[in-house]
Amino acid sequence: MTEKTVQLAVVIGSVRTGRFGPVVAAWFAERARRRPELSVDVVDLRDTGLDAGFAERIGAADAVVIVTPEYNHSFPGPLKTALDAVGGELRDKPVGFVAYGGLSGGLRAVEQLRPVLAELHAVGLRDTVSFHGASGAFDATGHPREEVADAAATVVLDALVWWARTLRRARDEQAAGSPT
Structure with missing residues (x-):
């Protein structure tokens, strides 16, 4: 990995049987890998668990994208448990969102995540990729039917790269004892 490389963790936030998250995450990870x-490290909570392994992978990342469904106007409980298990690993790192759900496209889940991430001293991005009626928004090959998804992903990825580099530089300066 070069100095300019940004390590991105794409977190699949649902662990339910029959979940749609892996389809959404695979598409987003594919888009990110083009850059x-x-x-890119895809971190599936179902496989990783909510322990030190999850925290270690988040700690190794310069930026994080949370792929989350909306369950009952919020995000999944296991995702909250995983975030609560992370100590300082998210501190001063940008977090982007790829949300999916019914009519709201998962946006209510994202709004519930924002204060949690603020408490962890992470930088939540304003722009979000959102899929309304997610299962119908993707074709049989796992790609979004609407081109606007690619444009939204580009906006999020551009912001993640900028914030990740800026915050990494600030963390490095702080670790070296330089005033920030």
């Missing part, structure tokens, strides 16, 4: 400045 030479990104190295």
Whole structure:
């Protein structure tokens, strides 16, 4: 990994049987991997668990994208448990969102995540990728039917790269004892 490479963790926030998150996350990770400045690690809560392994992978990342469904106007409980298990690993790192759900497209879940991430001293991005009626929004190959999804992903990825580099530089300066 070069100095310019940004390590991106794409977190699949649902662990339910029959979940749609892996389809959404695979598409977003594919989009991110097209960018030479990104190295992508897909972190599936179902496989990783909510323990030190999750925290270690988040700690290794310069930026995080949370792929979350909306359950009952919020995000999944296991995702909250995972975030609560992370100590300082998210501190001063940008977090983007890819949400999916019914009519709201998962946006209510994102709004519930924002104060949690603020409490962890993470930088939640304003722009979000959102899929309304997610299962119908993707074709049989796992790609969004609407081109606007690619444009939204580009906006989120551009912001993540900028914030990740800026905040990494600030963390490095602070660790070196330089005033920020």
